[in-house]
Amino acid sequence: xxxxxxxxxxxxxxxxxxxxxxxxxxxxxxxxxxxxxxxxxxxxxxxxxxxxxxxxxxxxxxxxxxxxxxxxxxxxxxxxxxxxxxxxxxxxxxxxxxxxxxxxxxxxxxxxxxxxxxxxxxxxxxxxxxxxxxxxxxxxxxxxxxxxxxxxxxxxxxxxxxxxxxxxxxxxxxxxxxxxxxxxxxxxxxxxx
Numbered sequence: 001x002x003x004x005x006x007x008x009x010x011x012x013x014x015x016x017x018x019x020x021x022x023x024x025x026x027x028x029x030x031x032x033x034x035x036x037x038x039x040x041x042x043x044x045x046x047x048x049x050x051x052x053x054x055x056x057x058x059x060x061x062x063x064x065x066x067x068x069x070x071x072x073x074x075x076x077x078x079x080x081x082x083x084x085x086x087x088x089x090x091x092x093x094x095x096x097x098x099x100x101x102x103x104x105x106x107x108x109x110x111x112x113x114x115x116x117x118x119x120x121x122x123x124x125x126x127x128x129x130x131x132x133x134x135x136x137x138x139x140x141x142x143x144x145x146x147x148x149x150x151x152x153x154x155x156x157x158x159x160x161x162x163x164x165x166x167x168x169x170x171x172x173x174x175x176x177x178x179x180x181x182x183x184x185x186x187x188x189x190x191x192x193x
Contacts, residue, residue, distance in 0.1 A: 010143025027155030042110030058131025074186030
């Protein structure tokens with residue numbers, strides 16, 4: 001059974017953390033050069049694989065005593081908040097143009113770019129933390145995948161318009177505050193529990 005509350009929390013946190021990331025910019029670049037549906041298919045498949053790996057790692061953490069899990073996730077969330085607040089703005093990623101613009105070449109380029117660029121990324125670590133925190137792998141996976149797909153879709157289709165209306169720094173700060181709150185909450189539960 002999927003918990004809508006857990007799914008919504010995970011969606012919000014992962015969406016805000018991923019929005020200012022290099023993935024949205026890479027999706028924007030790919031989306032301006034190639035057919036959007038082909039790009040999205042490759043990017044979506046790579047994100048699904050990343051989420052599966054993150055949820056599996058987070059599920060292993062649930063085998064530890066609850067206080068240790070809360071302490072670990074709290075520290076990792078605080079670290080993630082610090083990374084978001086301290087990171088410098090990134091430029092556009094260079095993306096090589098496939099010679100053939102067919103489905104497999106374009107989706108393969110999107111898949112490979114995301115698979116490599118996002119491995120061990122902040123949102124993958126956050127997803128593992130959320131899976132450990134909530135001990136609800138399916139709800140966490142659904143929330144994380146939907147958030148990452150939403151960011152990819154925005155990046156591919158409407159990234160330029162969004163970036164003109166909402167400052168990237170503001171999005172980063174909101175994501176950092178959410179992560180800071182989750183980190184403090186997790187540490188409080190570790191101490192109080």
